[in-house]
Amino acid sequence: MRSPKDFFAPLAVGAPQPVRQIPVRPSRMIHFFDPGNEKMAAKIPSLTGTVDVLLGNLEDAVRADRKEAARAGLVSVARATDFGRTQLWTRVNSLDSPWVLDDLLTLVTEIGDKLDVIMVPKVEGAQDIHYVDRLLAQLEARAGLTEPLLVHAILETASGVANVEEIAGASPRMQGISLGPADLAASRRMKTTRVGGGHPGYLVRTDPAGEDLNSGRSTYQQDLWHYTVARMVDACAMHGILPYYGPFGDIRDVVACEDQFRNAFLLGCVGAWSLHPVQIDIAKKVFSPAPSDVAWARRVIAEMGDGTGAVMIDGKMQDDASVKQCRVVVELADELAAGDPELAAAYDAATKELQP
Ligand SMILES: CC(C)(COP(=O)(O)OP(=O)(O)OC[C@H]1O[C@@H](n2cnc3c(N)ncnc32)[C@H](O)[C@@H]1OP(=O)(O)O)[C@@H](O)C(=O)NCCC(=O)NCCSC(=O)C[C@H](O)C(=O)O
Numbered sequence: 001m002r003s004p005k006d007f008f009a010p011l012a013v014g015a016p017q018p019v020r021q022i023p024v025r026p027s028r029m030i031h032f033f034d035p036g037n038e039k040m041a042a043k044i045p046s047l048t049g050t051v052d053v054l055l056g057n058l059e060d061a062v063r064a065d066r067k068e069a070a071r072a073g074l075v076s077v078a079r080a081t082d083f084g085r086t087q088l089w090t091r092v093n094s095l096d097s098p099w100v101l102d103d104l105l106t107l108v109t110e111i112g113d114k115l116d117v118i119m120v121p122k123v124e125g126a127q128d129i130h131y132v133d134r135l136l137a138q139l140e141a142r143a144g145l146t147e148p149l150l151v152h153a154i155l156e157t158a159s160g161v162a163n164v165e166e167i168a169g170a171s172p173r174m175q176g177i178s179l180g181p182a183d184l185a186a187s188r189r190m191k192t193t194r195v196g197g198g199h200p201g202y203l204v205r206t207d208p209a210g211e212d213l214n215s216g217r218s219t220y221q222q223d224l225w226h227y228t229v230a231r232m233v234d235a236c237a238m239h240g241i242l243p244y245y246g247p248f249g250d251i252r253d254v255v256a257c258e259d260q261f262r263n264a265f266l267l268g269c270v271g272a273w274s275l276h277p278v279q280i281d282i283a284k285k286v287f288s289p290a291p292s293d294v295a296w297a298r299r300v301i302a303e304m305g306d307g308t309g310a311v312m313i314d315g316k317m318q319d320d321a322s323v324k325q326c327r328v329v330v331e332l333a334d335e336l337a338a339g340d341p342e343l344a345a346a347y348d349a350a351t352k353e354l355q356p
């Protein structure tokens with residue numbers, strides 16, 4: 001373990017100074033595209049400015065014989081595009097794969113100035129982040145980069161979940177963590193065959209009313225991912241980095257996608273992955289606080305004065321702890337509204353309407 005005194009020192013001569021705070025930028029949707037797929041890559045200029053994060057995916061979902069094409073495609077898309085307020089991320093291949101070394105060497109030296117975050121799949125523990133951390137420092141120095149690249153880990157192995165707190169705090173580069181439910185299910189030997197979402201067999205049943213065990217008993221589907229998401233959120237909050245729900249693979253089921261994203265939002269996640277254009281607006285809607293919630297939170301903050309003591313508002317007790325929750329909502333709303341005049345107007349209109 002590095003001494004806390006050295007934690008913010010560059011790991012290679014000539015590498016940029018590590019960041020002390022993760023920059024707060026909207027990342028409600030991390031939109032995946034295959035940069036080697038010409039049809040998808042052609043859509044990137046029109047998505048720029050409308051999504052918070054565009055992620056050129058090089059790992060799973062890219063065929064083995066298309067890995068080099070995807071990497072080269074990402075270099076050309078990055079060079080040809082002005083991303084404006086949209087961040088550009090990539091997901092490199094896993095650290096045990098034959099491609100990852102060339103992914104990092106090529107991307108950092110050729111488009112390191114365009115990339116914001118490197119997503120690392122199948123992270124098992126702090127040792128994986130330490131490896132990437134040092135290698136990135138060497139490559140940043142070689143490329144003459146002035147800003148450090150940030151690292152995002154996917155939580156998709158049983159070891160990764162067991163070590164999530166040390167992963168979150170492994171480097172000042174750590175930007176966030178996403179749940180990877182498909183690989184995690186396989187790693188845990190769960191018996192699901194889906195990419196994220198619930199399962200009708202994972203349920204609880206009400207007790208029998210009498211002797212008959214077979215009738216009149218309701219069942220309630222449970223959330224397979226609750227434990228992992230909650231644990232990931234705590235680890236991220238503890239280390240000042242950002243938690244995300246990952247993919248929802250049933251593209252057609254926009255209703256359940258919205259539910260799964262909303263559960264994650266309410267538990268503390270700041271965004272989710274969009275795998276198809278249809279999921280972009282779902283993530284935007286879910287991960288932007290609702291105007292009515294923002295209006296209520298602003299009212300509580302206004303009526304609570306210096307934020308201490310207790311007051312009744314519309315029959316509900318408010319105190320120091322509820323005002324802190326309201327501040328979380330209002331801070332997020334203000335950050336998002338700063339880059340989105342339509343959202344800002346919706347928040348102001350709802351606030352006006354709720355004024356006592
Ligand atoms: C899921 C898809 C394979 C579906 O593609 P397709 O069959 O082409 O869908 P459509 O016909 O509905 O597409 C309509 C048009 O939209 C374009 N398109 C589709 N997806 C995207 C996209 N992501 N970005 C930009 N444009 C997109 C199509 O080209 C069509 O265009 P046109 O014909 O001109 O109208 C596909 O959506 C896809 O491959 N998505 C990404 C999948 C992916 O990245 N998967 C990896 C992440 S999930 C994961 O890895 C699991 C995780 O790690 C874990 O362990 O849990």
Ligand SMILES: [Mg+2]
Nearest residue numbers: 060156180183
């Ligand atoms: Mg995966």
